[in-house]
Amino acid sequence: MRMQSWWSVAVVGCLMGCGGAQEGDAPESPVEAGAAQVAPLPETVAADPSGEAAGGDAAPAPAAACAPGVAREVKPLFPSDRVPGSPLSLEPIPLNRTDVAGTLYFTLDDGSGDALWRSDGTDAGTLRLTPAPGTGASIHHLMAAGARLYFEVYSPDSGSQVWRSDGTVAGTQPARELPACADHLAVSGFRALGTGVSFFNAPCATGGVELWRTDGTGAGTVRLKDFGSAATLVGEEHTATGRLFFLQDGTGLQLWRTDGTEGGTVRTHVFGAQARLARMFKVGDAAVFVVQDPETGTRLWSTDGSADGTRRLKQLDASATVALSEAHVVDATAVFALVNDGPGATEVWKTDGTQAGTAKLGAFAKEGKLLGIAGTSAVMLSRTENGKHLVLRGLALSGGGRTFMATLDNPYAHLEGGVLDEEVARAGGKILLKQAIYVHGPAPVEVSLWVTDGTTDGTRKLSAKLSTQDEYGSPLYATGTGTVFFTSWTPDVGYGPWVTDGTLEGTRAVPNGSPGKPARAVGFQRVGDRVFFAGFPGAPGYSLWSAPVDPFCSATPTPDPAS
Secondary structure, X not given: OOOOOOOHHHHHOOOOOOOOOOOOOOOOOOXXXXXXXXXXXXXXXXXXXXXXXXOOOEOOOOOXXXXXXXXXXXXXXXXXXXXXXXXXXXXXXXEEEEEEOOEEEEEEEOOOOEXXXXXXXXXXXXXXXXXXXXXXXXXXXXEEEOOEEEEEEEEOOOEEEEEEEOOOOOOOEEEEEOOOOOOOOOEEEEEEEOOEEEEEEOOOOOOOOEEEEEOOXXXXXXXXXXXXXXXXXXXXXXXXXXXXXXXXEOOEEEEEEEOOOOOOOEEEEEOOOOOEEEEEEEEOOEEEEEEEEOOOEEEEEEEOOOOOOOEEEEEEEOOOOOEEOOOEEEOOEEEEEEEOOOOOOEEEEEEOOOOOOOEEEEEEOOOOEEEEEEOOEEEEEEEOOOOOOEEEEEEEOOOOOEEEEEEOOOOOOOOOOEEEEEEEEEEOOEEEEEEEEEOOOOOOOEEEEEEEOOOOOOOEEEEOOOOOOOOXXXXXXXXXXXXXXXXXXXXXXXXXXXXXXXXXOOOEEOOEOOOOOOOOOEEEEEEOOEEEXXXXXXXXXXXXXXXXXXXOOOOOOOOOOOO
16 A cells, blocks of 8 residues: 555545546646646656656756666575565565665565575675574564674564674574563664664563663673663664663653663653653754653753753743654754644744754744755645645745745646645755645556755656556655665666656666566665665566666765765
């Protein structure tokens, strides 16, 4: 099933019970009168591999400064006699994809339970390391620390075990078994800390929270502190001073820090008995968090992990019941939204982790949705009153009020239906957005990829050929180098891998260098200068593929400040 937007209920109500797209339901371009007080945006879409621009004249091919890289099949993941199941959405794919010192690790359910795999991008270097022991066993919480992988193996029979792997079959072993918990996963929150990892354990007999550390050996897997049966872990972050985490118990909300030692695990601040953690995120070297308390309202705080370095930044609201959006961080500046009742119900704030750098940028109607930072603006998404167009507006990070950016084109606006935003990616100072247009039935008639750099001229459609299938949606994956991988239609592959840098000329299909087809690509994961993914060429099932992180003129990847 397709993932739908936060406002999907309002739109689906007018769509359910209808059939698929009907003959004669041809698209038209004009934006409805009153949808926006500006001219419609030009119909700009990504060029087909043939050089023909969809819906326009032929697009000139960009000058090639080097030979393009290609996508190659690394290895089939299932026996050749396996018959794929139905529907496609239930087909097993690589999960828990993790980069460990330039090697890809992942888990795969082969029908008998999870197994751990690794790949260096070659057939010979792609192998199964271990199956999960026991019926119904599963693998969770993959975490890299140096050149070693740590993870949890859980089964109803043996409970939770902490495992380690050095990338070999012999070196993939349990470090320690924790008391069995037949009804839940006891271990959570693996975080790299020095040469090992720290994690939390919920004891089966007493409940509560314990902090542990492991170096991958039985002797080196030790409990650092038992916080008691009343404690609940409610949030955590990692900074230069160590691991920070919040616990809630009968005495109130507590902030703790650990450096991975028993002596270095200390409580740094206690909030009110009724206080609760509403949001936590990292900005630069500091952890920024929001605490809500009926007595003090909603307040923004910052901490470096020390008692003296934990300070209140701003009173955000007198109420303790306002909702908060996810925070989006670019170049050590975060934006987030508060949602309450009344006019201007969605307030957009920015912070750099200091009092002077924390300010309210402006307010929107309650239906607004904060997408993040593009260029020098915080970008808000809303819909027109008739629900047939998405609208982008901005708030300058330097202040100055709201600005109109664009109304996204809907060529089916003359038909009954509506639009949804399905997925967002952020890369290279830009925001990329999937727009799905619904007319009849549960599946969209068009899914397009849009980009904005925070300006009207920099907002355009990149592709109108993303998947409209109900059982497969085109994913978006930001590589961290300023590009985004996604899937779009080409006649020779189907929904195969594409890459974009947010420009029309930089939006292209990744050439295929293998006999098979990387159709219905999913599970993108960057490892070094390559991006791994799973492709579905048919029987026996998904196989592992990889492509250069920049297939066109590959160079040393440049870190993306938004990653």
